Amino acid sequence: MTKDKTPTERTAGALVRPFLSGPSDGAGGAGGARGSRGADDRADAPVPDGALRPFLLTAGRVAGQDSIAIETQVVTTDSGRTAVDQLGFERRDIVSLCGNPLSVAEIAAQLSLHLGVVRVLVGDLSADGHLSVYLPNADASTDVDTLLRVIRGLRAIG
Amino acid sequence: MVSAQSAEVGGPTRRRPPLPVKLVIAGGFGVGKTTTVGSISEISPLTTEADMTSAAAGIDDASKVPGKRTTTVAMDFGCITIDESLKLYLFGTPGQDRFGFMWDDLAIGAIGALVIVDSRRLDDCYPAVDYFERLGLPFVVAVNRFDGAVAHDLPSIRWALAVDDAVPLMTFDARDKLSVRDALLVVLDRALAKARAAQTER
Numbered sequence: 001m002t003k004d005k006t007p008t009e010r011t012a013g014a015l016v017r018p019f020l021s022g023p024s025d026g027a028g029g030a031g032g033a034r035g036s037r038g039a040d041d042r043a044d045a046p047v048p049d050g051a052l053r054p055f056l057l058t059a060g061r062v063a064g065q066d067s068i069a070i071e072t073q074v075v076t077t078d079s080g081r082t083a084v085d086q087l088g089f090e091r092r093d094i095v096s097l098c099g100n101p102l103s104v105a106e107i108a109a110q111l112s113l114h115l116g117v118v119r120v121l122v123g124d125l126s127a128d129g130h131l132s133v134y135l136p137n138a139d140a141s142t143d144v145d146t147l148l149r150v151i152r153g154l155r156a157i158g
Numbered sequence: 159m160v161s162a163q164s165a166e167v168g169g170p171t172r173r174r175p176p177l178p179v180k181l182v183i184a185g186g187f188g189v190g191k192t193t194t195v196g197s198i199s200e201i202s203p204l205t206t207e208a209d210m211t212s213a214a215a216g217i218d219d220a221s222k223v224p225g226k227r228t229t230t231v232a233m234d235f236g237c238i239t240i241d242e243s244l245k246l247y248l249f250g251t252p253g254q255d256r257f258g259f260m261w262d263d264l265a266i267g268a269i270g271a272l273v274i275v276d277s278r279r280l281d282d283c284y285p286a287v288d289y290f291e292r293l294g295l296p297f298v299v300a301v302n303r304f305d306g307a308v309a310h311d312l313p314s315i316r317w318a319l320a321v322d323d324a325v326p327l328m329t330f331d332a333r334d335k336l337s338v339r340d341a342l343l344v345v346l347d348r349a350l351a352k353a354r355a356a357q358t359e360r
Contacts, residue, residue, distance in 0.1 A: 069263075069266075069267060070180075070208075070247075070249070070263060070264070071178035071179075071180045071247045071267075072178070073175035073176065073178055074175075075175055101174075101175030101176065103178060103237075103247065105204070105206055105235055105247070105249070106204060106237075108206040108207070108208075109204035109205060109206040109235075110204070113206075114206075114207045114208070114209075115206050115207060115208035115209075115233075116208065116209055134175050136177070136178050136179075136267060137177060138267055140177055140178075140179050140267075141179055141180075141267055141268060141269045141349070142349075142352070142353045142356060143353065144350065144353045144354055144357055146177070146179065146244070147269065147346060147349055147350045147353055148350070149240055149241065149244055150179060150240055150244065150246055150269070150346055151343060151346045151347075151350065152240075153238070153239075153240030153241060153244065153246070154238070154240075154246075154339055154342055154343050154346065155339075155343070157198065157238070157335070157336075157339050158336070
């Protein structure tokens, strides 16, 4: 996992929310209708050719996809809290949402955004100092002490 | 700012985020992955869309689409707070059984995987089993007891899946929190054994 994000030049891309003209599964998007449905429910939903590409939000950039894992924790910084009113649309939503730490996956689910889009936006906001991004410790999943803690935690569930 | 989890907090933030660890819940379409996540997660399972690279397999005839392509799929997940500084995420693999399972994004850095099997449709889990074997990720095969019934006995299922004897094979009930917990603990045992073995080698 690389830590460096490519600070790709930012072009003024059209800010169009993918779900506003998205596929037929509920026009409203913003209400989070998608969020409440199980993945299996939609298993056979076709991907329409005419669907607006979600990466319009990121001006077509997909960089940073590999560097930010889905479980990566994100927290808004003081700078982010100050700047929140100047940010547009999804960027503002993300900064508003992360007052308490959230994973990239949770951000995507709560804002009904494509995971890859959230990764790029989080990368941007982090480069601007509005978010702190805590890359997960790659060794945690093979660390004996961490695994023992998880085992104790699961056993405590009753 | 991007900081490693072990580093000091880079900016003035409200509180330090927990260390995230993740576990993959895999299996074919409709085997009970979302139910499993929902039984034990402290939040209702969330759904997000992501890209999956599919090496067009099965129905998506590879002869028509050479090479890989990307498909947008929906994915369910949940989480369990282990303690204030450790959080376990459970990620269910997408339900589309017509796609080859190639989701490195989910599996890399994961503790291990629970492969859920419907004993009436064993072949649905082949891609997941193949994938985790290749990746060397600790995994456990858990047969979901739909209505308490399992269509074949465990030795027959093991034979049909051709998994190594070292891979635990068990039955569980995806709707039962404690049953799911026990299944996850078996995955953790596997991961712990592997981590200990690696530690000894060092």
